Amino acid sequence: MNLFVDTICQLTRDALHRLDSERVWATSEIQGLIEQPPDADMGDFALPCFSFSKKLQRSPKQIAEELQNLLVQEDPQEQAFDAQKRLPFSRIQAFGPYLNFFLHAEILARELLPSIFNNPFSKGLISLGRGKDRSEKNRQKVMIEFSQPNTHKGFHVGHLRNAALGDSLCRIHRFNGYEVVGANYFGDVGTHIAKCLWYYLNHCKDSPPEELRGEWLGELYTQSVHLLETLEGEEAQKAQAEISSLLRKMEEKDPELSKVWDETRQWSMDDFEEIYRWLDIRFDHYFYESDVDEEGRQMVLQGEMDGTFILSEGAIGIDLEEENLGFFMLLKSDGNTLYSTKDLALARRKFDQFSIDRSVYVVGAEQTLHFKQVFATLKRLGYAQAEHCYHLPYALVMLPSGKMSSRAGNVILFSEMRKKMREFILQGQLAEQSLEWGTTEVEETAHRIALAAIKYGMLSQDPNKPIVFSMEDWLVSEGDTGTYLVYAYVRIRSIGRQVALEVSDQIDFALLEHPNEKLLMRRMLDFERIVWKSGEQFKPSLLARYLYELCRDFSKAYGTCSVKHAESESLQAARLLLFHCVAEVLKTGLGLLGITPPERM
Ligand code: ARG
Numbered sequence: 001m002n003l004f005v006d007t008i009c010q011l012t013r014d015a016l017h018r019l020d021s022e023r024v025w026a027t028s029e030i031q032g033l034i035e036q037p038p039d040a041d042m043g044d045f046a047l048p049c050f051s052f053s054k055k056l057q058r059s060p061k062q063i064a065e066e067l068q069n070l071l072v073q074e075d076p077q078e079q080a081f082d083a084q085k086r087l088p089f090s091r092i093q094a095f096g097p098y099l100n101f102f103l104h105a106e107i108l109a110r111e112l113l114p115s116i117f118n119n120p121f122s123k124g125l126i127s128l129g130r131g132k133d134r135s136e137k138n139r140q141k142v143m144i145e146f147s148q149p150n151t152h153k154g155f156h157v158g159h160l161r162n163a164a165l166g167d168s169l170c171r172i173h174r175f176n177g178y179e180v181v182g183a184n185y186f187g188d189v190g191t192h193i194a195k196c197l198w199y200y201l202n203h204c205k206d207s208p209p210e211e212l213r214g215e216w217l218g219e220l221y222t223q224s225v226h227l228l229e230t231l232e233g234e235e236a237q238k239a240q241a242e243i244s245s246l247l248r249k250m251e252e253k254d255p256e257l258s259k260v261w262d263e264t265r266q267w268s269m270d271d272f273e274e275i276y277r278w279l280d281i282r283f284d285h286y287f288y289e290s291d292v293d294e295e296g297r298q299m300v301l302q303g304e305m306d307g308t309f310i311l312s313e314g315a316i317g318i319d320l321e322e323e324n325l326g327f328f329m330l331l332k333s334d335g336n337t338l339y340s341t342k343d344l345a346l347a348r349r350k351f352d353q354f355s356i357d358r359s360v361y362v363v364g365a366e367q368t369l370h371f372k373q374v375f376a377t378l379k380r381l382g383y384a385q386a387e388h389c390y391h392l393p394y395a396l397v398m399l400p401s402g403k404m405s406s407r408a409g410n411v412i413l414f415s416e417m418r419k420k421m422r423e424f425i426l427q428g429q430l431a432e433q434s435l436e437w438g439t440t441e442v443e444e445t446a447h448r449i450a451l452a453a454i455k456y457g458m459l460s461q462d463p464n465k466p467i468v469f470s471m472e473d474w475l476v477s478e479g480d481t482g483t484y485l486v487y488a489y490v491r492i493r494s495i496g497r498q499v500a501l502e503v504s505d506q507i508d509f510a511l512l513e514h515p516n517e518k519l520l521m522r523r524m525l526d527f528e529r530i531v532w533k534s535g536e537q538f539k540p541s542l543l544a545r546y547l548y549e550l551c552r553d554f555s556k557a558y559g560t561c562s563v564k565h566a567e568s569e570s571l572q573a574a575r576l577l578l579f580h581c582v583a584e585v586l587k588t589g590l591g592l593l594g595i596t597p598p599e600r601m
Helices: 003-019 027-031 050-056 060-071 105-118 131-138 159-175 191-202 213-230 233-251 255-279 289-306 339-354 365-380 384-388 414-427 431-436 439-459 482-498 515-525 527-536 540-560 569-592
Strands: 045-048 089-095 098-103 141-145 179-186 285-288 310-312 315-319 327-331 358-362 389-392 397-399
Touching (some): 003 045, 003 050, 003 098, 045 060, 050 060, 060 089, 105 569, 159 358, 159 439, 159 527, 159 540, 159 569, 179 339, 191 233, 191 255, 213 233, 213 255, 233 255, 285 289, 285 339, 289 315, 289 339, 327 339, 339 358, 358 384, 365 384, 365 389, 384 389, 414 431, 414 439, 431 439, 439 482, 439 540, 482 569, 515 527, 515 540, 515 569, 527 540, 527 569
Parallel strands (some): 141 358, 179 285
Antiparallel strands (some): 089 098, 310 315, 315 327
């Protein structure tokens, strides 16, 4: 808990009690209301008074004023408030319906900086506004399912949005105290694989390459789709029959076909492993569609026997008219499973084997109806946890030329993007360094810059807004880019190297009196609240925006509050600690977006 917020809660609780002795407000209630005003001129914390209005029977504005009068009351005859408590605030003032609190810069510095310096983010000294909510949710176990690529298809730039989003949400939720299981769910069965293997077995003349075999399978899949489009009449019928037969053999686990399926599937998995390693993304558990296929079928058959599901023209489904979700197909008339079949079994496994309290699915917005239907079906089947399933939809990734489509041939494959970015960075940002540094450091730094650019680009936008992927724009070192943020980080780190001083918290905190220094401290004080909010709202974009603003605040302070040219060594030491803390907050925040900044550039 934030010490200052704690004080505000106690002070206002006592004051509210004096306005109405019957109603006792809990400090935790008040804590949940406190905000940080966007503008420092409005104070460092604000208590909105709307929710007291009904009980106290006066306007929020009037309440704010009365609270102000009570809190700044100096009359010793009055039952005095603890003067010690009021101490951290230089001013307490009503602004319309808000009661605003201004912190003493020195006290803020004394509380904040050592807490970051000595024990970054574990004491929770700089947290704010979590309220009661937090301690309850704290103990919860959350599964976040994300990425879920299909085998036998290429991994492209569009897939990165999901991967970055899911990974960042795992990191943020862990930071916020949840127990997190990051899960993947590979699409390793279905028509797309039959089509790919049909082409591979009957039409492909090349042998697989040494590397990127999964990507190569993706190309075969695309070629297969193209070929199928050109076929007509008998030829087309023959091809369809062959594909159906392959699909049946796959379902029946035909030994010969299983061998090919196993081998090719592994090629895709090898590619994915390599991609995740490069992306610095880890999972705690892998699910496969092939694993839940049969289980799903059994669940549907059982549901039909129980009368929850109904037969419709030979197929099985569920009538969700009551929920306004139409008819949801669960098993084909030929007995084959569907995407939906498998999702029922998958959900059950998640509940049963992992005893999770909350189940999050990061999946594109085009599947919104599907998940509504899945969750409604689970509820009808009697799974109480269905209430705690949540589909996190996200919008498309576009190219400057328009929508990405493998049919139209305008997708950027992951491997292609990675190669281009590396070249771009080595010839751009790191052109000089390439001549001086060893290869390992150059490569590692280029890798980190590329990751920062991609992940920030994918995360800084609200999940429900489309993104235009542009490598050139994302690699610009100025403006709202990941590249800018890692540059800022490196710049802060370099400050320490310019002076012959060690960072220490044995400083004179009163020296940090410049408004730009206070701006930075106030921003850092808000870090944990923002991380909490980003997690609860499933919006890493809030954290991304915060980090961008922190860097802007840093730039301002860097220009006005030089360490190197500070008037005294004590001021140097104070500023050094301040900037060191900014670097720590920035590094922690970037880490929650899945970005590791380089230490020099
Ligand atoms: N592999 C699927 C696709 O590419 C996404 C899977 C989403 N997760 C789920 N539980 N259905 O569309």
